[in-house]
Amino acid sequence: xSYARGGSSLTQQVAKNLFLSPRKLLVxxxxxxxxxxxxxxxxxxxxxxEIYLNIAEWARVVRAEAAARTYFHKxxxxxxxxxxxxxxxxxxxxxxxxPLQPDVMWQWRKA
Numbered sequence: 001x002s003y004a005r006g007g008s009s010l011t012q013q014v015a016k017n018l019f020l021s022p023r024k025l026l027v028x029x030x031x032x033x034x035x036x037x038x039x040x041x042x043x044x045x046x047x048x049x050e051i052y053l054n055i056a057e058w059a060r061v062v063r064a065e066a067a068a069r070t071y072f073h074k075x076x077x078x079x080x081x082x083x084x085x086x087x088x089x090x091x092x093x094x095x096x097x098x099p100l101q102p103d104v105m106w107q108w109r110k111a
Contacts, residue, residue, distance in 0.1 A: 008032070010048065010049065011045075014039060014048055015031075015036045064076045071083075
């Protein structure tokens with residue numbers, strides 16, 4: 001049996017990364033769904049997004065603040081909209097895409 005990639009919401013990714021194993025099992029996907037529902041209701045979308053950005057791995061750095069300082073040499077709070085979009089566009093594959101070197105995928109995700 002094979003599983004498709006992708007399809008998880010941002011909240012589901014947070015639930016998986018914080019509470020579950022990365023193993024691809026139907027049971028894990030069900031748990032992820034219910035955890036994501038509770039996270040959305042308890043924390044709200046804005047807080048879930050903040051958590052997601054702070055557990056994301058940008059190549060060799062973790063957290064939005066570290067990524068902002070590494071790539072743009074400034075605090076995450078000082079990023080321009082374009083710079084913030086560039087960081088977000090490379091997720092979840094920052095080893096394949098760089099916020100400093102736009103490629104087709106980067107441009108598509110940023111739009």
